[in-house]
Amino acid sequence: MKKMALTLTAMFTILSLVSCQENHFKEDKVFAGGLYVKSEVLNRGKQIYTEYCMACHGVNGDGKGVAAKSMKVPPRDFTKGVFKFGLVPSGELPHDKHLYTILEKGLHGTAMLPWDLTKDQMFEVVQYIKTFAPDVWEGKDKKLGEQVILTKNPYGVAHLEAAIEEGKKVYHADAMCWSCHRAYVPKEELAELTGMGEDDFTELDYQVKLQETEWGFKSLPPEFTWNSIRSADTVEEIALRLAAGVGGTAMAAWKGTITDDQIWAVAHYVHYLKSLKNTDARKELMDRIKNQ
Numbered sequence: 048m049k050k051m052a053l054t055l056t057a058m059f060t061i062l063s064l065v066s067c068q069e070n071h072f073k074e075d076k077v078f079a080g081g082l083y084v085k086s087e088v089l090n091r092g093k094q095i096y097t098e099y100c101m102a103c104h105g106v107n108g109d110g111k112g113v114a115a116k117s118m119k120v121p122p123r124d125f126t127k128g129v130f131k132f133g134l135v136p137s138g139e140l141p142h143d144k145h146l147y148t149i150l151e152k153g154l155h156g157t158a159m160l161p162w163d164l165t166k167d168q169m170f171e172v173v174q175y176i177k178t179f180a181p182d183v184w185e186g187k188d189k190k191l192g193e194q195v196i197l198t199k200n201p202y203g204v205a206h207l208e209a210a211i212e213e214g215k216k217v218y219h220a221d222a223m224c225w226s227c228h229r230a231y232v233p234k235e236e237l238a239e240l241t242g243m244g245e246d247d248f249t250e251l252d253y254q255v256k257l258q259e260t261e262w263g264f265k266s267l268p269p270e271f272t273w274n275s276i277r278s279a280d281t282v283e284e285i286a287l288r289l290a291a292g293v294g295g296t297a298m299a300a301w302k303g304t305i306t307d308d309q310i311w312a313v314a315h316y317v318h319y320l321k322s323l324k325n326t327d328a329r330k331e332l333m334d335r336i337k338n339q
Contacts, residue, residue, distance in 0.1 A: 076178070079140050079189035084174045092175025095168055100176075103158060108179030110262070120157040121264060125176050128183025129261050129295040132278040135192025136300040137292030140183070142191055146173050148278075155275035195291040195300070198307040200283070202315060214316025216240055217309045224313070227297055228268045229255050231320060231332065233339040253336060261295035268298070271320035272329050286314035 072089040096104075105112040108125035115122050123130070132149055133141020147169045153161040164172070177184040202210035218224045219232060220240045230237050230252050234245040237252075257265040269276055279285045289310050292300035301310055323329035 072178075076174075076185055077187050078174065078177050078184050079186075080142075080191040081187055082143075082174075088171050089175050089178065091168075092171035092173070095164070095172040096175050099162060099164075100172065108176065114158070118158050121262070122158070124262050125179040127261060127295070128180030131294045131296065132288070133192060133294060134195050134287055134291050136195065136302065137294040137296070137298065139192025139294075140190070141294075142194060143170065143173050146176075152278075154277045155280075156277060195287060195302055197286055197290055197302070197310060200286070200311050201308050202311060207315065210312050210315035211319045213309075214312035214314070214319075217305065217313050218316055221305055221309060222301065222313065225252055227256055227258060229253050229270060231272070231336075233336055235339070258297040260297075266296060271317050272323045272332070276317075276321070282311075282314045282318045285317050286311050289313055289317075 071093055072086040075083065075085050076089065077083050101112055102114045103112045103118070103122040104110055104125060105115065105122075110122040110124035112122060128140070129138075130141050130146070132154070133139070133145040135141055135145070147166075149159070150162050150164060150169050150172075153159050183189070215232065219230060219237055220242075223241075225231075225237075230248070232240065234248050237243075237248055238245045255268050255270050257267055260266050276285065276288070279288045290300060290302035290307075292298050301313075305313075323332065
């Protein structure tokens with residue numbers, strides 16, 4: 048009898064804990080953009096988060112889960128309310144569908160893998176994640192960022208070489224992307240593109256540079272001929288990322304700073320650079336730069 052009583056007590060305790068967990072939220076919430084979310088949605092989202100996300104992102108959503116210490120790329124700290132890969136100007140709040148894309152596709156080069164969640168599950172867990180940064184997300188007065196939209200890609204297949212050539216010019220001269228990433232042309236050509244002197248460039252211009260982030264750690268921009276891009280594979284995805292920037296980092300939104308046609312050109316150029324990985328063409332390019 049005593050053993051049975053202890054067993055029943057243990058079961059009651061477990062059921063009580065589960066019940067408390069399921070009913071963590073008692074009230075509905077209104078999030079940015081006027082989205083009304085019921086408490087039961089948040090409680091289901093908490094359960095999904097606990098099962099799929101907590102090990103990396105932590106109980107409190109601060110990116111300090113038990114698995115985080117072993118990760119080269121730190122998990123996102125949701126308490127900041129800052130997201131890197133929304134398709135809104137960097138620094139503005141993303142739309143839910145932008146976060147769904149990350150859940151569905153994951154992020155290259157990180158432990159964030161694609162998750163096989165239903166649309167309802169994605170909605171629920173995203174709403175729960177917002178509760179980690181109430182000052183940022185909660186309230187009728189909170190606004191979502193304006194979605195970045197680009198004009199149609201002006202470069203067809205027949206004009207691909209022209210797009211890459213124009214992108215190389217914009218990358219090195221107009222946008223000076225090498226100031227954070229690196230240059231991909233020899234000094235002589237870089238001087239010609241920028242109007243600067245060859246002596247103005249150093250070895251540092253041929254290296255990616257550590258950049259500050261809003262999460263308190265530094266991040267290294269991708270070396271496009273070697274590293275994957277976290278949230279972009281296709282020319283269109285690269286163009287949209289260039290236009291929107293990367294929230295919380297030094298990668299600003301380029302939409303409005305350079306023209307849409309220039310953004311598309313750089314996207315084609317970066318896509319071309321990505322295609323060089325593990326090829327003789329990459330080796331030849333790097334040898335040219337090394338031996339200049």
